[in-house]
Amino acid sequence: MSGLRERKKEATRVALSWAAIRLTVERGLDNVRVEDIADAVGVSPRTFNNYFSSKAEAIAFRHLRRSLRVAAEVRSAPEGEPLWEVISQAVLRQLEPGPEVRDMPPQEPADWAAGLRVMVAEPALQAEMLRAGKVAESELAAAIADRTGTSVDVDLYPRLVAATVTAANGAAIDLFLQGGAEESMEALLRSALTMLAAGLPTP
Numbered sequence: 001m002s003g004l005r006e007r008k009k010e011a012t013r014v015a016l017s018w019a020a021i022r023l024t025v026e027r028g029l030d031n032v033r034v035e036d037i038a039d040a041v042g043v044s045p046r047t048f049n050n051y052f053s054s055k056a057e058a059i060a061f062r063h064l065r066r067s068l069r070v071a072a073e074v075r076s077a078p079e080g081e082p083l084w085e086v087i088s089q090a091v092l093r094q095l096e097p098g099p100e101v102r103d104m105p106p107q108e109p110a111d112w113a114a115g116l117r118v119m120v121a122e123p124a125l126q127a128e129m130l131r132a133g134k135v136a137e138s139e140l141a142a143a144i145a146d147r148t149g150t151s152v153d154v155d156l157y158p159r160l161v162a163a164t165v166t167a168a169n170g171a172a173i174d175l176f177l178q179g180g181a182e183e184s185m186e187a188l189l190r191s192a193l194t195m196l197a198a199g200l201p202t203p
Helices: 002-027 034-041 045-051 055-076 083-093 099-103 109-120 123-148 157-178 185-199
Strands: none
Touching: 002 034, 002 045, 002 055, 002 109, 034 045, 034 055, 055 083, 055 123, 083 123, 083 157, 083 185, 109 123, 109 157, 123 157, 157 185
């Protein structure tokens, strides 16, 4: 029962985070209330507050969750698989839409990208995303250290790889949201990771 309950709680948390993102992209952060987010998921505002302390935290959670899943996949991948192949597959897998996206699909791509540009410029959200990114980067560095037999306390390599993966993700997102690139988000991210793999071979 406890396992089922935890899965339901996680599904609710994920749905609330996605609803916060979707509504903020459509309306702007200041025009979205906690009540709106909760109503979109079919829960009470009190339930929202049980999961998140703010709208910005709810939005940043999706980024944090995806990033932590990358670290978990890097750590659990079969031995012998090349590190950068493992990292690339784990990162790209996070682009796949989950059930929460299928239940509440985003608007038209052009409008969605424009709304995302406005959303990520919000100072309150930038602070939360920075905090989430630091947590996720530390977890990824630890996973890389485990996989390569290095140490985050002694060796530069795991921290450097984690930091560059984070930077590659950010660069691909920024370029995609600017709207000038012809490639898809997946193609941009794949290219960025390929460049990193060529410049940072596994020790």
